[in-house]
Amino acid sequence: MKKNAITLKLGNILVFIVMFTVFIIPFIYILLMASKTSQEAALLRFSLPEEFLFFSNMSEVIAFGEYRMIRALMNSTVLTVGSVILVIILSALFAFVAQRRNDKLATIMMAVLVAGLMIPPAVVPTVFLLRSLGIYKTLFGMIMIDAALFMPFAVVIFRTAMTAIPRDLDEASFMDGASPLRIFFSVILPLLKPAIVTVVVTTSVKIFNDFVGPLYFLPGAKNITAPLTLYSFISQFSTQWNLLFANVVVITIIPLVIFIFFQRQLVSGMMGGAVKG
Amino acid sequence: MSKKQSNKSLISSYPNWFYLPAIITFGIFFILPTISSFYYSLTRWTIFDATFIGFENYEAFLSDPMLSIGLKNTFIYAVLTSGLKTIIALPVAVLLTSGIRFKGFYRSVVFFPVLISTIAIGITFSMMMQPHTGLINVALSSIGLPMVDWLGNPSLALYSVVLVDVWQGLGIATVIYMGGILAIPQDYFDAVKLDGGFWIKFRHVIIPLVQNSTFTVIxxxxxxxxxxxxxxxxxxxGGPGFASDVLTSIIYKQYQAGFYGLSTAGNVILFLMVTILVFPLKAYFDRKELDV
Incomplete structure (x- = not known):
């Protein structure tokens, strides 16, 4: 019995050491680097900064290039909010009818959309499509692309969630003569809330951090988004690692806030989704 | 009879036009470019026009070593990252659903990298993997191990990136497995309690019963x-040279160079790879799926 307790304690310590080394040290390293002078950061050492410049580095990064960081964060926020709202409404409408009717057409519709989960988007033809529609290099164009790319995932989540909402609810409302749209917005959408949280968190973090999309479809200095600030930092300031890491910290704040805000619902929602398959 | 009829008329009160906003958006911005990519991949395509050239772009992908390495690397990368995530995430998920201390904290810690921009993670790890001054090599040499040129060695670079990919993606795989483990009814554990230690439980209860999660993760x-x-x-x-180029990086490089036809052919090849590899795999998994 005593031996067991010791093994357990040793096990606990071992797990802590492994977790700490593998998952926490990289983040401490980012924070240390972001707090140094550029000369000290160039040494790449894992050491306490001689001078603690964390906040001045952050503000330097934010002010850099006429506050383009502010512009990038705003662009990324507009892009994220716009696409997520579209994804949720369009996918929920779709999933609502697909799950309730569950006929041949519904099966075909689902199959078409779900193919989007696997097929890689065709980038150059999409660039030319946006060009010919006159929405290349616009946030609107990028929002439409993101909506199309993230709908398949949301439809799958919503369709699964719909199976848990009793049919009687909407059938009763139909009997009362409510219109389909009204039923959707006042009965179905509120009941989908847990699934909506899952979609909001996973999709918004992905879109906020998306690098490839803006790289192809949203070039140009005024269109800069959060991850692209890092990318241009590499080429312009290959030596100022302190600012580069401060930049990493700045653009991580928003996803972190989203996550902390929804953490509990997210993990249980994702695990619930996995259970239902 | 009358109930059936009323149900039928109710079904038709779910309007089909609810599909339209989603399907139109998806049709214009996803399906249309995907379909047109098949044609454009057969052309020499510039900003001005596209000339039909048959399968030349595809031939280039198969014969030019600079391009064909992308096919090989993409396959290696996908197999290794998904294999490693599947193998590592299960024991981690078992640990994080066990009675271990600080498990709430560990759950957040493992999931945290998922939230961070992949570009930021890439930059951080490429600093840590620097040949002489990088944190990982300093740590290796301090315990007497040789330093490794993680990203500078052409035969190693791709595998170094694979490791970082696994590090970042482990959180998602772990959460999926945790869902699977928590859904196992307690009776199954009770049944083996008498005659088994941890290994029996892991081998004969957890592994078979999280099969659906395993399929999802893979x-x-x-x-x-x-x-x-x-x-x-x-x-x-994609470097050094083109040693770690994958299809997506080649697609981007050819796009930047203005070879749109070649770039699109790369895209179609990627499409075909996904279709040929993933659809059969998924069909196989669907057949074997457990009804828990």
Missing amino acids: ILSFIGGLRSFDLIWAMTG
């Missing part, structure tokens, strides 16, 4: 691996 990470771009681009840019 499929998701395999597709993710085939389509991966950010991390490779941030860490090696």
